[in-house]
Amino acid sequence: MSLTPKHFTLENLTIATGVDNDRLLVEDLSLQLTRGRVLALVGASGSGKSLSCSAALGVLPPGVARIGGRILVDGEVRPAEMLRGRTVATIMQNPRSAFNPVKTMREHVMETLTAIGRSRRDAEGKIEAALREVGLDEPEAVLGLYPFEMSGGMLQRMMIAIALLSEAPFLVADEPTTDLDVVVQMRILALLEGLVREHDLGVLLVTHDMGVVARLADDVAVLDHGRLVETASVDEIFHRPKHHVTRMLVGAHLARYGMELAE
């Protein structure tokens, strides 16, 4: 595998649960992330977006298993667990639940770096720069804070800073702005947009918000009941949606602005 991989691929992923894994939750899903591009994964609640992310990160919940498919980096098959944190970083929906309430930000940063086998000495000089880059302007003070001393927006910035420090070329962002108020949402989206460009990140962005898709995504994959029903550029998805689920998602978004989909 090259040191700076270009592609992260989920190939024919099938995820199941139940006795003998007889209930399929995600079926034959193939997606490809490319450096410098944002792929939005959209679909109704329960369509399998989060489980697909978890499978990509090798962290499926107990009782749920990947029963088919593989993960490739630049065409080479890799175990998801080996990639997590090193090749693929993650930011999640509820930043508060992602942090241990009795640990400071510095402890979180150090733990993450240790977990992915990065030298602390190498990273030490980069920590303050990473915090500044995500808009945490007083890094020394922030590193001494506990989660309860920080707002949701600050915690999300911190989670993004930790992802940056891992220097992973790919990022899985599962509903990264859902729990934030609208003003903070806009700021976090602008931050992510800049970081994708600056660090040439390949991003899988899970969202139910087509406004976020319009703002950040280059490409869109639409899931319905665990199956991929449409993949296209963001422009195609908004102007020429084909599948009825895509049409419904885009139509619902336009309706918020008093507009309708052209027939």
Ligand SMILES: Nc1ncnc2c1ncn2[C@@H]1O[C@H](COP(=O)(O)OP(=O)(O)OP(=O)(O)O)[C@@H](O)[C@H]1O
């Ligand atoms: N731990 C679990 N055990 C069994 N079934 C699960 C588990 N987690 C999720 N599921 C089921 O898998 C399907 C997909 O769930 P998933 O959370 O991936 O959907 P989603 O598209 O992310 O939904 P949302 O937008 O509501 O987060 C759903 O039918 C859900 O009930």
